[in-house]
Amino acid sequence: MQIKNYNYSENNISMVVVDPNGYVWMGFQRDASEKCALQKVSANNPLQKYYDIDIAILEIKKGYIFSDYIYLAFSDSSLIGRRYSLLNPLTTYTDFSLPLGIIEAPIDVLAYGSYVYFLIPGDISGTNSKICVFTLNGTFSEIIDLSTVTNAKSFTVSSVTGDLWIVTNKPNAEYIRVNQISGGSWIYTINT
Numbered sequence: 001m002q003i004k005n006y007n008y009s010e011n012n013i014s015m016v017v018v019d020p021n022g023y024v025w026m027g028f029q030r031d032a033s034e035k036c037a038l039q040k041v042s043a044n045n046p047l048q049k050y051y052d053i054d055i056a057i058l059e060i061k062k063g064y065i066f067s068d069y070i071y072l073a074f075s076d077s078s079l080i081g082r083r084y085s086l087l088n089p090l091t092t093y094t095d096f097s098l099p100l101g102i103i104e105a106p107i108d109v110l111a112y113g114s115y116v117y118f119l120i121p122g123d124i125s126g127t128n129s130k131i132c133v134f135t136l137n138g139t140f141s142e143i144i145d146l147s148t149v150t151n152a153k154s155f156t157v158s159s160v161t162g163d164l165w166i167v168t169n170k171p172n173a174e175y176i177r178v179n180q181i182s183g184g185s186w187i188y189t190i191n192t
Contacts, residue, residue, distance in 0.1 A: 012028065012029040013026055013027070013028060013029075014027045014029040014036070014059050015027030015060045015061065015062055015063045016063075017063035017070060018043065018065075019040070019043075019065060022042070022044075023041065023042065023043055023050065024040075024041050024043050025038065025040055025041075025063055025065075026041060027060030027072070028060075029058075029059045029060070035054040035056045036054070036056075036058070036059060036060050037052060037053065037054055038051070038053045038072070038089070039051060039053070051090065053084075053090065055074075057075065057076040057079060058075040058076050059075040059076075059105070060072050060073075061073040061074060061075055061105060061108075062106070062107065062108050063109070064109050064110045066110070068085060068086050069083045069084060069085060069086060069111070069136075070084050070086060071083050071109050071110070071111050071116055072109065073107070073119075076105070077098070078097065079095055079096060079098060080098045080102065080106055080118050080132060081095075081096040081109055081116070082094065082096060083096070083116070083136070083138070095138060096116065096118070096138050096140075097138075097140065099132050099140055099143060101143075102130070102143075104120050104121055104122070104123065104124055104127060105120075106118035106120055106121075107119055107120075107121045107152070107153065107154070108153075108154045108155050110155065110156065110157055110164075111136065112159075112162060114136055115133050115134065115135060115141065116133070116135070116136060117132070117133055117134075117155070117157075117164065118131065118132040118134075119131055119152055120152070121150075121151065121152045122149060122151060122152055123151060128145070128146055128147055128149055128150055129146040129149040129150060129151075129152035129166070130143050130146060131143070131144040131146070131155075131164065131178065144188075146176065146178070146188055149174070149176055149188070149190065150168070150170070151168045151169045151170050152166050152167070152168050152169075152176075153167050153168060153169045154166070154167050162179070162180070163177055163178065163179040164177075164179070165177055165178075173192070174191065176188050176189065176190050176191070177189045177191070
């Protein structure tokens, strides 16, 4: 087995996503006075950059690839995330504005069907976990309020049912099923 070490000139890697086309997308957090960076690099040689995009935000928290796009979750005062084209990220991107009333940065993002979902953790005292829902083109749709859930850490989607599954980081870990019922309402079930 051969182990290779790659050194970067950037400060901190905040996000890594593998592109099914043989690339790796990396988010770098720089000093507070600088912009963050999103880089598309070769999976075989991560020092070979294809794109290096500066983004004026605090941090890239998470990434998710769906169809021909990478969806990013941001820590920022005005944006919750952004969508970039996998093939042409320099000119093809869509911003997702931070919804009113959301005071925590998302910790995860995923896309499924016609929607993008951002998971809000509920770590700050007095807040609870939420899921912010947007259309794929960046239009805000709704907030799914998980009123009895806190400390959410990540989530995934069932490709069979479309249900969202959330994992929490509590002394007694929970996994939560969030599903949409007829009429468009959302319900959730907590399992420990």
